[in-house]
Amino acid sequence: MAVLLLTGPLAFALLVGAVYSPKKVTSLAVTIVDQDSSALSRDLIRSLLATEPFVLGQYAESPEQFRRLSAEGRSHICFVFPRNFERDVKAGRGAKVAVLVDASNLLAANIAVTAASTVLASYSIGAEIQSLQRRGMPPAHAVRSATPVLQQTRSLFNPAFNSNYANFIVLGLIAVSIQLVSLLAASQSGAREFGGGSAELQELSRNLFITVAAKSAAYIAILWPVCWLAMHVPKWWLGFPVKGSEWLLAAVILWFVTNMVMLGIAISTFSKDALLASEVCAVITMPNFLASGFTWPVFAMPGGFAAIAYLLPMNPFVFAVRKITLMGAGVYDLTRELLLFAVWSAAAGMLALAGAYLLRRDGEPGKAHP
Amino acid sequence: MSIWKRLFRRELKRLLTDRRILVIMLAGPLFYAFLFGGVYWNGRVREVPIVIVDQDHSKMSRDLAHALLASENLSLAFFGASAADFLEAAKQGRAYGCVVIPKDFERDILRGDQGRVAVILDGSNILIGNMLTRSIGAAIATYRTETRARRLMASGVSRARATAVAAPIQTVVRPLFNPASHYSYFILAGLVIVALQQVIRMGAAISLSLDSDPANRSELARIGGRPVTLLTAKVAATATLALPAAFVAIRLPFDLFGSPFRGNWLLAFAILSVFVVTQILVGYGVSGICGSALLSLHALLLFSVPVFMLSGFTWPSYAMPGWLETLSWLIPLTHITDAFRRIALMGAGVQSLWPSLAVLIAWVPVSVLWGYWGLKRQTALNQ
Numbered sequence: 001m002a003v004l005l006l007t008g009p010l011a012f013a014l015l016v017g018a019v020y021s022p023k024k025v026t027s028l029a030v031t032i033v034d035q036d037s038s039a040l041s042r043d044l045i046r047s048l049l050a051t052e053p054f055v056l057g058q059y060a061e062s063p064e065q066f067r068r069l070s071a072e073g074r075s076h077i078c079f080v081f082p083r084n085f086e087r088d089v090k091a092g093r094g095a096k097v098a099v100l101v102d103a104s105n106l107l108a109a110n111i112a113v114t115a116a117s118t119v120l121a122s123y124s125i126g127a128e129i130q131s132l133q134r135r136g137m138p139p140a141h142a143v144r145s146a147t148p149v150l151q152q153t154r155s156l157f158n159p160a161f162n163s164n165y166a167n168f169i170v171l172g173l174i175a176v177s178i179q180l181v182s183l184l185a186a187s188q189s190g191a192r193e194f195g196g197g198s199a200e201l202q203e204l205s206r207n208l209f210i211t212v213a214a215k216s217a218a219y220i221a222i223l224w225p226v227c228w229l230a231m232h233v234p235k236w237w238l239g240f241p242v243k244g245s246e247w248l249l250a251a252v253i254l255w256f257v258t259n260m261v262m263l264g265i266a267i268s269t270f271s272k273d274a275l276l277a278s279e280v281c282a283v284i285t286m287p288n289f290l291a292s293g294f295t296w297p298v299f300a301m302p303g304g305f306a307a308i309a310y311l312l313p314m315n316p317f318v319f320a321v322r323k324i325t326l327m328g329a330g331v332y333d334l335t336r337e338l339l340l341f342a343v344w345s346a347a348a349g350m351l352a353l354a355g356a357y358l359l360r361r362d363g364e365p366g367k368a369h370p
Numbered sequence: 371m372s373i374w375k376r377l378f379r380r381e382l383k384r385l386l387t388d389r390r391i392l393v394i395m396l397a398g399p400l401f402y403a404f405l406f407g408g409v410y411w412n413g414r415v416r417e418v419p420i421v422i423v424d425q426d427h428s429k430m431s432r433d434l435a436h437a438l439l440a441s442e443n444l445s446l447a448f449f450g451a452s453a454a455d456f457l458e459a460a461k462q463g464r465a466y467g468c469v470v471i472p473k474d475f476e477r478d479i480l481r482g483d484q485g486r487v488a489v490i491l492d493g494s495n496i497l498i499g500n501m502l503t504r505s506i507g508a509a510i511a512t513y514r515t516e517t518r519a520r521r522l523m524a525s526g527v528s529r530a531r532a533t534a535v536a537a538p539i540q541t542v543v544r545p546l547f548n549p550a551s552h553y554s555y556f557i558l559a560g561l562v563i564v565a566l567q568q569v570i571r572m573g574a575a576i577s578l579s580l581d582s583d584p585a586n587r588s589e590l591a592r593i594g595g596r597p598v599t600l601l602t603a604k605v606a607a608t609a610t611l612a613l614p615a616a617f618v619a620i621r622l623p624f625d626l627f628g629s630p631f632r633g634n635w636l637l638a639f640a641i642l643s644v645f646v647v648t649q650i651l652v653g654y655g656v657s658g659i660c661g662s663a664l665l666s667l668h669a670l671l672l673f674s675v676p677v678f679m680l681s682g683f684t685w686p687s688y689a690m691p692g693w694l695e696t697l698s699w700l701i702p703l704t705h706i707t708d709a710f711r712r713i714a715l716m717g718a719g720v721q722s723l724w725p726s727l728a729v730l731i732a733w734v735p736v737s738v739l740w741g742y743w744g745l746k747r748q749t750a751l752n753q
Contacts, residue, residue, distance in 0.1 A: 015676050015679070018690075018691060018694055019679050019680065019685060019690055019694055022689055022690065022691065025685075025686060025689040026689065027688055027689075067546065068722070070546065070547075070716070071717075071718045072722045073712075073725075092531070092534060093534050094533065094534030094535070096542050097542070098542050099543045099544065100544050100546055101543065101545050101546065102546055102547060103546060103548035103549070103551055103556075104548055104556065104711050104712070104716060105556065107684060107685070107686070108686055109545060109548075109551070110500045110504075113504070113545075114500065114504065116543070117504075117507070117543070121511065128535070131535075141482070144482060144483055144484050145518075145521070146518070154488065154489070154490050157460070157492055157493050157494040165496060165685065167494075168495065168496040169496075169685075177675065180672065180675075184668060184671065188664075274664055275390070275576070275663055275664050276390070278664060278667045278668060278671070279390065279394070279667065281671070282568075282572070282667070282671050286402070286565070286568065286674070287402060287405050287406070290406065290409065290561065291409050295495075295497060296409060296415075296497070297415060297495065297497070297498060299418075299419075300412050300414075300415045300416070301408075301409055301411070301412070302411045305408045305409050305411070309409075322494055323461060323494075326494040327460070327461050327494060329461050333461040333462065336462075336463075
């Protein structure tokens with residue numbers, strides 16, 4: 001048990017940190033189909049291959065080859081420069097570059113398409129500016145004329161969001177381990193001492209509230225510092241930003257661990273044995289991360305599932321952590337999360353007390369933990 | 371009746387009468403398939419709320435706002451007075467992006483200067499951020515091209531010529547294998563396989579751990595037979611239950627939740643069968659290491675998320691540091707999820723899948739030896 005409590009979240013945080021330490025997806029293999037073989041197409045290919053996520057996979061004769069290469073996992077994106085590409089651009093007829101992308105992994109596809117679109121759009125505008133200058137327009141006027149609407153994009157909270165996946169996902173995954181360890185640890189402890197009556201425990205106090213509170217406090221005293229450390233591994237190792245208050249983050253971790261410990265005790269008191277308690281913890285934990293709305297937004301879920309997402313204990317924690325660390329949110333911005341925390345505290349506390357009471361009242365050797 | 375048949379019937383009877391194992395192995399895969407299918411039911415993130423700050427109040431600024439809101443991916447949270455309104459809304463999760471059209475936007479464009487548009491995004495969720503970048507960027511790029519073309523047409527150039535000059539290089543993006551960029555197509559089948567791995571390992575580990583108690587050991591000794599006979603009988607009985615459950619669960623994303631399946635179901639089932647059998651054996655191996663059912667369950671639970679992460683299913687293996695990429699390549703989940711995605715979305719056949727198939731097949735002898743060791747340790751046969 002001590003090993004689980006002390007090393008579980010930290011080991012998990014180190015592994016998550018290692019997996020996402022590159023922070024961005026690079027080395028996306030590019031297939032080039034250059035049917036024009038002109039100076040312009042070669043120049044554009046050089047620009048594309050100089051862009052960070054791309055590396056040259058191979059030159060191909062036709063786009064059909066790319067289908068095979070991507071099915072074998074050897075290429076992720078393909079640029080097709082049609083015959084007469086340079087001639088059409090220079091003649092002002094407009095030329096098309098086809099971009100085929102393997103969209104079976106959306107994460108890699110998003111990065112590839114964004115990078116490709118940026119390069120091609122810049123190149124297109126550059127080509128138009130050059131064309132205008134050749135026709136005698138002054139450079140500044142040519143720039144204004146070619147880009148009548150200038151878009152300036154600024155990403156808040158995670159400035160390099162498209163190239164830093166770690167900031168987005170790592171803390172959420174560590175939260176999964178915190179939930180699992182807190183629930184599992186507490187779920188193994190409770191009934192053995194409430195049910196059948198542990199003489200030692202009953203001697204100490206007959207007040208169930210004090211007993212449950214003291215047991216929870218013991219677990220929290222061990223889990224809170226470990227979980228706080230686990231949450232800070234990404235900060236120290238990957239330079240993960242914590243824009244908000246460290247005190248608020250510590251308080252949120254404390255509240256979540258408290259809720260999970262009380263829920264663990266409640267599960268343990270209502271379960272026939274420790275194995276069943278662990279199975280219940282597994283059922284709660286396994287879908288929590290994916291269904292909590294941390295990656296797939298709650299507003300994109302069907303109504304019933306959106307309601308379930310809000311009711312999951314993980315939901316307020318992962319959103320509070322994201323808001324504090326990335327957005328620098330304060331208590332006022334966490335109203336919804338703190339309300340949900342309070343609801344969970346009340347529910348888990350009452351369940352733990354009720355379970356302990358029933359076990360003490362009806363306690364029988366067969367119902368107590370082995 | 372042969373010893374193998376007696377052992378097979380004993381195992382099957384126990385699996386069918388032990389509610390705990392039955393729930394894990396039969397209900398587990400279906401429960402998770404329905405849950406994940408429901409969560410990703412909509413498939414794509416649509417109508418992301420954005421704030422529009424129109425400080426120009428001109429015809430052109432209104433046109434741009436209409437162009438933005440015409441995208442099915444964007445919806446209006448509210449019209450704001452300044453970008454500060456968005457900051458508050460973003461923290462409260464009411465809006466995820468903001469487009470600021472500054473004062474004199476129309477006047478600048480009509481004078482031949484550049485009209486500037488500021489786009490502010492909430493980058494804390496990459497999935498939403500990426501989608502907003504593309505959708506807002508596409509709407510503004512189209513508007514920019516149209517504006518440029520209108521200018522040219524005003525100077526007497528034909529519409530076709532003006533459009534070509536305004537965008538000398540046009541990019542036509544064609545996403546293969548998942549044309550509508552459906553998130554559910556990308557993730558759902560893989561999640562079902564992850565759940566399958568977990569419940570099959572858990573069920574198998576609990577089942578073998580039960581054989582380690584003295585009464586069951588005595589019963590097994592009475593029936594007789596070599597450890598290899600018991601192993602094959604147990605695996606066959608467990609597979610008899612787990613395989614149909616796995617086949618039904620893996621069909622749900624395609625038959626019920628609308629994911630496309632372009633490959634060969636026979637090939638998919640064959641690969642899944644190999645995977646299920648290896649996972650039963652791995653469950654026995656874990657039980658051999660951990661001893662009790664409880665410890666096995668804890669070990670499997672604690673390793674489930676790291677294994678999912680390492681499988682490269684969402685974060686690709688080739689983007690991990692070298693040593694983790696190697697580790698990722700060695701685990702069967704990496705190859706079953708990859709093979710399934712290729713079969714389902716790309717219609718891939720054996721020829722394209724052989725590296726993944728080779729690793730999955732290499733896991734068969736490894737898991738047999740591991741499972742055999744676990745079974746001998748738990749049942750104390752031949753001791």
